[in-house]
Amino acid sequence: MARRRSGLGELLEVDFEAMSPMQLYRTSDILLRHRAALEGHLFARVSDLFALAPTITLYDLTNTYFEGEAPVNPAARHGHSKERRSDCPLLTLALVLDACGFVRRSRVFAGNAAEAQTLQGMLTGLAAPAGALVVMDRGVATEANLAWLAEQGYRYLVVSRERRRAVDFKEAITLDNAGGQAVELLKVPSADGQEVRLYCRSEGRVRKEQAIAGRLMDRFEAGLDKLATGLSRRGTTKRIDKLWERIGRLKEKSRGLGQHYHIEVIAGDSGERARAIHWQRLPVKGSLVTEPGVYCLRSNETGWDEKTMWRTYIMLTDLEAVFRSLKSELGLRPIFHHKEERAEGHLFITVLAYQFVQLIRHCLAAHGICERWSTLRDTLAGQCRVTATFNRGDGRTLHVRKATRAEPDQARIYQALGADPAPGGVQKTIV
Known part of the structure; x- marks a missing residue:
């Protein structure tokens, strides 16, 4: 990729063609040995740069699969694949992030690691102050984990595991999300006053779940008809x-x-x-079929109103678009390395790449540029380095290599980042 579809080597004056794979493997080994120090330094640096307040923590897990059986890697285990590749051995990557999406800490678990059993080990020793808000999905939000968070002085905001959908939204308030769609929010305190549940129903989620249910039921009925x-x-x-x-x-x-x-x-x-x-x-009452688009958030932050609670959760779920980049073009999936340290190095390099993506997005957001990472990549992909060749009067040939002129959208991104809109400068060669 760096050799064929990137100008990185030219910009950094590095000849990737002459670089052997072993040089890259050794670099990966060095980075992995210093993972804790690098993660601590990078997070401290971005915290200083952007004055981040360490009050919100996002905990998320994903997994990736191996090409091949990876018999020499004890962590390569079969489990539930989020990419439906349970036929392959897996590795699980756990990330602890702040509200802006910067990684505080990462760790690799075996591919069959249960999500709910990883939280305490990851948060123990984390430099988050008592009272920090931990946000996580339902896979980690077991009763035992919530009790542990409360005992350790953490607040939490999670997607509830309860399956209740039959909720009366007559007393709910209505907000508009970023897409202009209505979202209904109903706040219900617990009987002991220690927790609060926020039942949510959005137009977009209603349509999505109706489409999913309709497609699956049509497929089920087609099977019965056959x-x-x-x-x-x-x-x-x-x-x-x-x-x-x-x-x-x-x-x-x-x-x-x-x-x-x-x-x-x-x-x-x-x-x-x-x-x-x-x-x-015969649709079952209170199910996805009869009550589409309903989900529940659960928190021990009882003083928040509906709007604050919902927007805090949505702010963090917006990171999913960047996670998709982590899993695709940033190279998380699949893993071709079979040795344990090489596989972990592969995942750590992906985490470092993700950190730089978040740094770029955060700088751009400060200038009002809030597009998805995939959109930014598509915008900048239109600019490239080209070589123009001219025949001179003395019989020699002049080669001029330079970047194409930046389009307005590209120039706006460069200006926000303080970068040269003509990267690489002009190179002239006479042959």
């Missing part, structure tokens, strides 16, 4: 026990939406073979 029509054709499954096995597999693939159907397999004269399959859609 089984039913097969009863009238030769060479298809007709035994009742086998049909129920196939119906069970359809339910497994329906992500729980099979519960909304009443299914009957009608036996034929023999009693072992079916002559018909009947089904009826």
Whole structure:
């Protein structure tokens, strides 16, 4: 990538063509040995630069998969893959970030590590003051972890694990999100006054969940219809026990939406073979089908109003777009290294790249440029280095290499970063 599709080597005056893979591996080993010091230094530096207040902490986990079996890496384990690559060995990367998305600390766990069991080990020794707000998703928000956070003096804001959706929003307040869509918020204190729940329902999430449910239910019904029509054709499954096995597999693939159907397999004269399959859609009350777009936030910060609580959570979920860059173009997935230290070095270099991305985005945001990282990359990708060749009168050839002129959107980004809009300068070569 650095050789074929990047001008980095030219700008840094580094010849990547002459660089052997072993040089890069050794550099990775050195970086990994000093991971704790580097992470501490970088976070302290950005905290000084931007006067960050360490009052909010985001805890997030993701995993990546290996190409190959990685038999010599004891941490390469099979588990639940967030990219649906459970067929491959995995590694889990845990990150502790501040409200602006800068990494405080990272750690690599085995691929089968349970999310809920990693929190205490990551936050123990963290230089976050007592009373800091910890934000995390439902995978980590077990009752034991919430109790531990409270005992350690942390506040928390999490996505609740409860499945309750049947909520009366008559007393809710309504806000507009960044996309101009209405969001309903209903704050409900706990009976003992130690916690508060915020039930949320947004137009965008309603449409998204309705589309997902509709697609899965259509697929489920198509599978039932295929089984039913097969009863009238030769060479298809007709035994009742086998049909129920196939119906069970359809339910497994329906992500729980099979519960909304009443299914009957009608036996034929023999009693072992079916002559018909009947089904009826009976939506379960209080479920995703009947109450789409509803989710619940849970916190022991009881003094916040609905708006503050919701916007704090949304501010941190906005980092998901950058996480997508971490997992794709920043190179987290997949891992081609099989040795344990090389695999961890691969993940740490990705974390460092993520830190620099956040630094750039934070500087741009201070100048009103708040586009997604993918948008920024697409904008700057239009500028490139070109070489113009001229024949001289003396028979020699003049080669002039320079960057193309920056377009207005590109120049605005360069100006915000204090960077040269014509990177690399002008190089003239006479041959």
